Amino acid sequence: MKKMLTLLVAIALGAVTPAMAETTLEKIARTGVLTIGARTGSPPFAFVDAQNQWVGFSIDLVEQLILPTLSKKVGKPVKLEKKESTPPTRIPLLASNAVDLIAETMTDTRSRRDSVDFSLTFFVTGAQFLVKKGSPIKGIKSIAGRRVAAQQGSTNARIIREQAPKAQLREFPDQPAAFQALAQGQVDTYTNDGIQLAGLKAKAPNPRGWEIVGDFYSYEPYGMALRKGDADFRGVVNNGLMEGIDSGKFFDIYEKWFGPKGELPYPMSPDIKKFMIYQAVPK
Amino acid sequence: MTYQFDWSVLWTGQSGEWLLQGILTTLGISTLAWLLAAALGTVSGALRTVPFAPLRALATCYVEFFRNVPLLVWMFFWYFAVPPLLPGPLQDWLFNHGAEFWAGMFALGVYHGARFSEMIRSGIQSIPKTQFEAALSTGLTTAQTYRFVIIPIALRLIIPPIANESLNLLKNSSVALTISVTELTFQTRQIETYTARAFEALTAGTVIYLALCLGIATLMTKIERRFALPGMIGRVASAEH
Amino acid sequence: MIEFQSVNKWYGSLHVLRGINLRIEKGEVVVVCGPSGSGKSTLIRCINRLEPIQSGEILIDGKRLSDPSLDLTALRAEIGFVFQQFNLYPHLSAMENIVLAPMKARKISRPEAEEIATRLLERVGIPDKAASYPANLSGGQQQRVAIARALAMQPKIMLFDEPTSALDPEMINEVLEVMSDLAGEGMTMAVVTHEMGFARRVAHRILFMDEGQIIEEGSPQTFFENPSSPRTKQFLSKILSH
Numbered sequence: 001m002k003k004m005l006t007l008l009v010a011i012a013l014g015a016v017t018p019a020m021a022e023t024t025l026e027k028i029a030r031t032g033v034l035t036i037g038a039r040t041g042s043p044p045f046a047f048v049d050a051q052n053q054w055v056g057f058s059i060d061l062v063e064q065l066i067l068p069t070l071s072k073k074v075g076k077p078v079k080l081e082k083k084e085s086t087p088p089t090r091i092p093l094l095a096s097n098a099v100d101l102i103a104e105t106m107t108d109t110r111s112r113r114d115s116v117d118f119s120l121t122f123f124v125t126g127a128q129f130l131v132k133k134g135s136p137i138k139g140i141k142s143i144a145g146r147r148v149a150a151q152q153g154s155t156n157a158r159i160i161r162e163q164a165p166k167a168q169l170r171e172f173p174d175q176p177a178a179f180q181a182l183a184q185g186q187v188d189t190y191t192n193d194g195i196q197l198a199g200l201k202a203k204a205p206n207p208r209g210w211e212i213v214g215d216f217y218s219y220e221p222y223g224m225a226l227r228k229g230d231a232d233f234r235g236v237v238n239n240g241l242m243e244g245i246d247s248g249k250f251f252d253i254y255e256k257w258f259g260p261k262g263e264l265p266y267p268m269s270p271d272i273k274k275f276m277i278y279q280a281v282p283k
Numbered sequence: 284m285t286y287q288f289d290w291s292v293l294w295t296g297q298s299g300e301w302l303l304q305g306i307l308t309t310l311g312i313s314t315l316a317w318l319l320a321a322a323l324g325t326v327s328g329a330l331r332t333v334p335f336a337p338l339r340a341l342a343t344c345y346v347e348f349f350r351n352v353p354l355l356v357w358m359f360f361w362y363f364a365v366p367p368l369l370p371g372p373l374q375d376w377l378f379n380h381g382a383e384f385w386a387g388m389f390a391l392g393v394y395h396g397a398r399f400s401e402m403i404r405s406g407i408q409s410i411p412k413t414q415f416e417a418a419l420s421t422g423l424t425t426a427q428t429y430r431f432v433i434i435p436i437a438l439r440l441i442i443p444p445i446a447n448e449s450l451n452l453l454k455n456s457s458v459a460l461t462i463s464v465t466e467l468t469f470q471t472r473q474i475e476t477y478t479a480r481a482f483e484a485l486t487a488g489t490v491i492y493l494a495l496c497l498g499i500a501t502l503m504t505k506i507e508r509r510f511a512l513p514g515m516i517g518r519v520a521s522a523e524h
Numbered sequence: 525m526i527e528f529q530s531v532n533k534w535y536g537s538l539h540v541l542r543g544i545n546l547r548i549e550k551g552e553v554v555v556v557c558g559p560s561g562s563g564k565s566t567l568i569r570c571i572n573r574l575e576p577i578q579s580g581e582i583l584i585d586g587k588r589l590s591d592p593s594l595d596l597t598a599l600r601a602e603i604g605f606v607f608q609q610f611n612l613y614p615h616l617s618a619m620e621n622i623v624l625a626p627m628k629a630r631k632i633s634r635p636e637a638e639e640i641a642t643r644l645l646e647r648v649g650i651p652d653k654a655a656s657y658p659a660n661l662s663g664g665q666q667q668r669v670a671i672a673r674a675l676a677m678q679p680k681i682m683l684f685d686e687p688t689s690a691l692d693p694e695m696i697n698e699v700l701e702v703m704s705d706l707a708g709e710g711m712t713m714a715v716v717t718h719e720m721g722f723a724r725r726v727a728h729r730i731l732f733m734d735e736g737q738i739i740e741e742g743s744p745q746t747f748f749e750n751p752s753s754p755r756t757k758q759f760l761s762k763i764l765s766h
């Protein structure tokens with residue numbers, strides 16, 4: 001029975017894991033292509049800009065820090081290919097070999113580490129609430145009985161369910177629908193990682209009409225996800241990030257997107273800067 | 284590197300409860316939407332064949348309008364566009380009492396009602412004109428003729444395509460997760476979120492949908508046998524466009 | 525009882541009834557014959573307004589069919605119509621076929637309607653078929669149920685459009701017998717048929733139609749023995765030769 005189910009899944013999802021397959025590095029060495037999964041509407045991490053280019057912080061990290069290290073490792077130029085991924089599809093995309101690396105706003109968690117591996121943390125945020133200005137909601141302590149929108153498949157929804165069981169949780173598969181529900185009053189607040197809310201607020205027709213409230217009620221370290229057990233590839237990805245941190249290029253890229261003139265101003269706190277630097281272990 | 288399956292995630296923790304709740308929501312929304320669709324489809328399908336042109340035009344508008352706009356758009360329409368038309372307190376009450384469920388139900392019902400309508404129309408049109416005339420000439424009114432003769436015959440003729448469309452309705456109910464209805468697909472994703480076990484969760488969803496579809500198909504076959512018109516079943520099997 | 529005054533009917537540009545004048549008296553049995561496409565069906569379908577006419581007037585019991593205040597449903601309830609193709613309701617048993625109109629149009633209670641239906645089934649000779657569905661009845665039996673269904677409304681007029689043409693030869697007589705009995709009871713009847721034996725025995729008057737006109741009309745005796753029109757003679761020689 002178990003075998004049959006396994007087979008069924010493999011067929012259904014076209015996800016036949018190559019049993020004696022090559023490692024990711026071997027594959028990249030052969031094809032000269034690194035395929036990543038990224039969002040298309042998650043500025044400034046990954047989004048389609050006004051010039052119709054798919055750009056963003058996490059894409060720059062891959063292109064400018066990881067790709068050079070990877071090329072050096074496999075001994076030939078490596079091309080970057082991008083595929084759209086979303087929270088519900090990212091793990092299946094990875095597991096089915098459709099993509100090699102998820103460069104998304106994906107929080108590194110222990111339970112996710114059961115099925116995928118993560119790179120170093122490249123961004124730190126925490127969950128907060130987006131409300132209409134003047135709302136009585138001030139944070140996770142004041143949402144009992146309120147209608148709270150969250151993103152399906154996010155860690156936030158889970159925390160709300162556990163820590164504020166009296167809140168009426170409504171989970172939406174994408175951010176625009178959740179924001180629409182907030183704008184129209186279907187829900188009283190929308191909770192997501194602070195940085196996501198900041199992006200949403202900046203893009204809203206009337207940014208001043210909205211407020212981001214509450215302390216971080218979760219710790220959301222973003223990492224890039226890889227297939228489990230692919231230590232060599234993970235090493236290359238992490239080396240790329242560490243070299244970027246060492247050389248300062250990582251912080252330049254951060255400044256480009258989150259600096260005062262960036263897509264979404266969100267200065268890096270001294271604590272977090274220190275944390276980033278400590279992640280880069282000595283050569 | 285081979286993916287290690289762990290099926291126990293489907294019954295440990297809250298998974299079982301979530302799946303059960305998902306099944307109940309999916310069945311609930313589908314059943315109500317089906318009833319709405321059947322009522323709308325029967326009435327509008329019948330109206331599309333009546334001699335009185337304005338009624339025909341009205342029914343045609345309904346069908347073309349609802350059938351040709353994607354279901355997802357209807358979900359958003361009923362969830363986002365309709366409530367603002369209601370008075371404030373009622374809106375708030377609705378939002379606290381499963382507005383998303385009712386919006387999803389209406390969207391599914393009117394969308395599939397339009398599709399049912401087409402089948403019923405072709406079912407009615409496959410009934411010879413003299414069948415109407417026979418009923419009319421016994422002194423039944425046009426409405427009575429439809430109600431007691433034409434529609435009962437048409438419904439029996441179109442059981443197979445209706446069965447098919449009912450399965451589509453069940454499957455389409457998963458679109459309601461876009462407006463936060465916690466139906467079966469939503470719950471399988473939920474399990475995936477909590478356990479990071481995408482394949483197991485998706486498989487559970489697939490197997491449950493399969494079981495529900497098989498159940499409905501069996502039920503429909505029973506209904507078809509029970510109400511069969513000897514020698515007439517399957518005549519309009521190609522009614523679906 | 526039935527009166528046509530210069531009735532004209534077109535299907536598009538096809539002139540199917542050309543200036544028809546006709547009176548059928550109460551209790552009269554009129555047989556209409558003529559070649560195919562001559563307008564016989566159209567003629568009798570106009571009587572209960574299954575077909576509209578474009579000019580002239582039809583009166584039933586002195587009531588004008590063109591009168592906008594006419595209660596068409598009530599009028600149809602008084603006129604039984606029997607079709608060539610029976611047109612029983614396939615999803616209902618013989619009994620249900622018969623009681624439907626009395627219950628819905630006349631608001632008669634079910635027991636009462638069933639009593640009437642049982643009597644009628646006896647009268648048409650199939651008392652044991654009440655529970656049968658149309659698909660399980662022979663053509664002759666179906667047509668007799670159709671006659672019983674029409675009679676259940678206690679009509680003043682019965683119209684028949686080739687009631688035996690779709691039947692196997694061995695079943696024709698069982699239907700004609702029922703019709704003869706009905707005529708014997710004084711029912712006003714208009715019958716389109718090619719059963720010349722029936723016409724000779726039962727009809728009070730025979731009409732011969734061709735190209736939308738009534739060419740010849742007379743008692744069975746004059747019609748068969750001394751027709752005046754050459755077209756009638758030609759038609760009779762063809763139809764009686766076999």
Ligand SMILES: Nc1ncnc2c1ncn2[C@@H]1O[C@H](COP(=O)(O)OP(=O)(O)O)[C@@H](O)[C@H]1O
Pocket residue numbers: 535538540558559560561562563564565566567
């Ligand atoms: N619904 C209709 N539309 C157009 N033409 C018709 C229609 N019904 C009958 N006709 C034509 O009218 C003529 C008379 O038909 P009908 O009254 O059925 O003749 P009959 O019963 O004598 O065979 C025929 O030429 C027939 O083709």
Ligand SMILES: [Mg+2]
Pocket residue numbers: 564565566685686
């Ligand atoms: Mg005819």
